[in-house]
Amino acid sequence: MTSLARRAYALTTIALLTGLVIAPSAARSQYDCPHEWRDAGVPIDDSQPAAPVGVPETEIDALYAFATDAGISSLEGLLGALPTWLLANHILVEATRSGNPASVEHPRGLLFGSDARFLMAFGSDPDDPGREVIDIAELEDSGFWKFRSIDFRTSPPTLSPDDSACTGCHADPPRPFWGSYPNWPGMFGPQQDRVTAAQANRLNELRANPSASDRFFALGVPAPFGGGVWEEGDVVRLPGRSYAYSNTVFNMELGAAVADGALRRLRASPRFRDLRDELLTLSYCAPRDGVAYASSGARDAISSTLLALGVAPAVRDSLYRYLGVDPDLAFSLHRLADESSDPNWNVSTDSLAGLVNLLVLHDWMREDPELLQLLEAEPDQESPFNAGCFEHVADLIRHKVYLGWTLRGAARQTSRAAGMDVDLLRATQGVLDPVRDALCPFLYQRVKSATPAPVPACSDGVDNDGDRLTDFPADPGCLGPDVLLEDPTCDDRMDNDHDGRIDLADPDCEGPYDTTEAPPPPPVTGCGFGPELMLVLPSLWWLRRRRAVAHR
Numbered sequence: 441m442t443s444l445a446r447r448a449y450a451l452t453t454i455a456l457l458t459g460l461v462i463a464p465s466a467a468r469s470q471y472d473c474p475h476e477w478r479d480a481g482v483p484i485d486d487s488q489p490a491a492p493v494g495v496p497e498t499e500i501d502a503l504y505a506f507a508t509d510a511g512i513s514s515l516e517g518l519l520g521a522l523p524t525w526l527l528a529n530h531i532l533v534e535a536t537r538s539g540n541p542a543s544v545e546h547p548r549g550l551l552f553g554s555d556a557r558f559l560m561a562f563g564s565d566p567d568d569p570g571r572e573v574i575d576i577a578e579l580e581d582s583g584f585w586k587f588r589s590i591d592f593r594t595s596p597p598t599l600s601p602d603d604s605a606c607t608g609c610h611a612d613p614p615r616p617f618w619g620s621y622p623n624w625p626g627m628f629g630p631q632q633d634r635v636t637a638a639q640a641n642r643l644n645e646l647r648a649n650p651s652a653s654d655r656f657f658a659l660g661v662p663a664p665f666g667g668g669v670w671e672e673g674d675v676v677r678l679p680g681r682s683y684a685y686s687n688t689v690f691n692m693e694l695g696a697a698v699a700d701g702a703l704r705r706l707r708a709s710p711r712f713r714d715l716r717d718e719l720l721t722l723s724y725c726a727p728r729d730g731v732a733y734a735s736s737g738a739r740d741a742i743s744s745t746l747l748a749l750g751v752a753p754a755v756r757d758s759l760y761r762y763l764g765v766d767p768d769l770a771f772s773l774h775r776l777a778d779e780s781s782d783p784n785w786n787v788s789t790d791s792l793a794g795l796v797n798l799l800v801l802h803d804w805m806r807e808d809p810e811l812l813q814l815l816e817a818e819p820d821q822e823s824p825f826n827a828g829c830f831e832h833v834a835d836l837i838r839h840k841v842y843l844g845w846t847l848r849g850a851a852r853q854t855s856r857a858a859g860m861d862v863d864l865l866r867a868t869q870g871v872l873d874p875v876r877d878a879l880c881p882f883l884y885q886r887v888k889s890a891t892p893a894p895v896p897a898c899s900d901g902v903d904n905d906g907d908r909l910t911d912f913p914a915d916p917g918c919l920g921p922d923v924l925l926e927d928p929t930c931d932d933r934m935d936n937d938h939d940g941r942i943d944l945a946d947p948d949c950e951g952p953y954d955t956t957e958a959p960p961p962p963p964v965t966g967c968g969f970g971p972e973l974m975l976v977l978p979s980l981w982w983l984r985r986r987r988a989v990a991h992r
Contacts, residue, residue: 472859473829477839477906480847481858487933488848490940495523497938498558498849500578500588504599507590515562515572515592516654525853526553526560528680531690533561534639535626537776538609538617540575541568544638547628549655554852556693559616564655575606577616579697583704587614611769611777615698620774621691621788629676633685640670680853683860688788692865695787696844698773699795702765703803706796709763711749716804717886718742719763722756724797724872725880738884745887756793757783767793789866798867802841805834807924809900814882818875825869827861833875838906840864840871846934898923905932919953930954 474481491497496506503518512518519527533548542548546565553559557579563571572592580586587603587610606614619625622632628639635643646652647661647670664674677684706712706719721742726733733739743754751762760767771783771792785792805812815834822828830836844864847855863870872879897904898911898918905917905927912918917931927933930949935942937957943949946957 473827474839477830477835478842479839480843480851480855482854484847484851484855486935486942487842487846487851488935488938489850490935490938491523491849494521496521498523498526498553498578500576500586500599503576504588504590504597508596513592513595513597515574518574518590518592519655522551523850525680525850526551526558528853529553529678529686529689529693531686532628532639532676533626534628534630537626540570541565542626544642547642550690552690552693553849554693554856555848556690556697557848562655564653577610577614579701581704583701583708584613585610585615585701607777609776613769615701615770616694616773617776618691618694618773619687620784621688621786624687624691627687629685629687633675633677633687634673635670635676637672640672640674643670681856681860682858683856683862691786691788694773695785695790695792695795696865698770699792699799700845702770702792702796703799705765706760706763706800707803712763713807715745715759715763716800717883718745719756719759720797720800720804721880721883721887722754722759723793724868725876725883726756728868728873729876729880732880733884736881736884736888738887741888787865789863789870790868794868794872795865798837798840798871799845801872802837805837806904806927807897809897809904811882812904814878815875818878821874823870823874825863825866826871826874827863833871835906837871840867896922896924897926916952919951923953928953928955929957 478484496503506512506521507518510521512521529552531550531552533542533550534544536542536548540548540561541563543565546563546568548561548563551560559577560574561576562574565571573589574592575589576587578586578588587606589600589605591598591600603610603614610617619627624630628643629635643661647663650661661670662677662679664670665677676686678686678689681689683689712719721733721738726739739754746752746754746759746762749762751758757767767783768781771785772779772781773785775782783792787795801811801815805815812834815837816832818833820826820828820830820833820836826836830839843855843861898915899921901911903910903915904925905915907915907927909915909926911926912921912923915926915931917923917926917928929936930943930946931952933943935946935957937946937948939946939957941947941957943957944952948954948957948959
């Protein structure tokens, strides 16, 4: 048995013995309310932990550097070095529409980790010429996806230079390709995670002899729900997760990652903050509160505002495109690049636009005390779509964003093993609909009037970041009363530069008010338009005087 097989077999065995893999109805948070919005079901010391020594970071360039520095010469060797939280989250692929060899006998493997921000795909067919090539997709901080491949057929392995080989299928700019819930053609468990008879037979073969392959299948295969052997209609499930439906889980985690990428790209637009109210109005209130949207005058106001910017028609997708995100391209995850677009990809509990609405609302309430006070005045009510665990909706939003987006990597896996609220990503029905009667009139008023600049968070009388400390000088994140955020980078309880040190533990933080954990750039020492320009200035001055004399 390979080292990968031993690690994975142990992981699967522990999951089975401890009961971490349980039916979805037993998910912890469906029965137990969180104690506060940062409650992840288990203690979490670092929401985005760095990889331990000897384990590669889940970034393409870092992974490639790790492989070359460690002398890894095969795909098997790379798989054996990956963190368990990445290996434990996987999909088996029977057939692909992108041309990569895959079959029931020799499925293709897809690793998606705990947060679907780093995806790895590879084949298992011994006759596949590309068997030693692994394809990787990474969601970068810019919000764009980076696609590369590492080829172990060369020594040292080769990293592809760009994503040009991927855009024919994954569009340009590229994004992942995955079926829309609950249909995943070509996957093991193609409909509602239930396997076909042929797939069940193959799973039984793999489970009986987990070391027969040096690929992903060395992990072994867990038994179906209830134990026994795999049969047609059994559900594909994951080790180490309480809510364990593999395709559904990937669908939800991928939806969260894609929505985060969209928000990052929207925020990069210089007009985003000026147009947040129009964006949220068009994306949520216009379709859910149509009569009042028209009668309030908000529709006419938005049309006028957008027309002045050259944006027409005055609909959500037009404004999305103006701000830098094309929903037809970014949200049509179940369509190849040459197929007709369909941005209504189903996360399972919401649409991608619904998730972006939640992230926009969270982003906005951190900066706008009036919006925050509105959300804090709205009780978190129990409904078929929400457990009603918090005092107000603001903390419900914080909780969803913390579990759904802030937690990453090993921290996210630990939380998902303890339990998962299946309505975690139900943003529209669980958050926005209950506050519609208060939120939409607020938005209508904003889009109809010139809204004054928000009061700085450090002098608005509100605990904006939920740390029970309000304004300057009580909140250490406030350098002064005019600072816009109470939780800048060095006071946000996150490892923003991924160096394993958080906030004041990071030596690059001068204080809790510092806005970056990254080290300062090195001083300029003679490059660019700097000191060396002084050497040519006398000659330029002499030439200028000579020309002036010649033209007299």
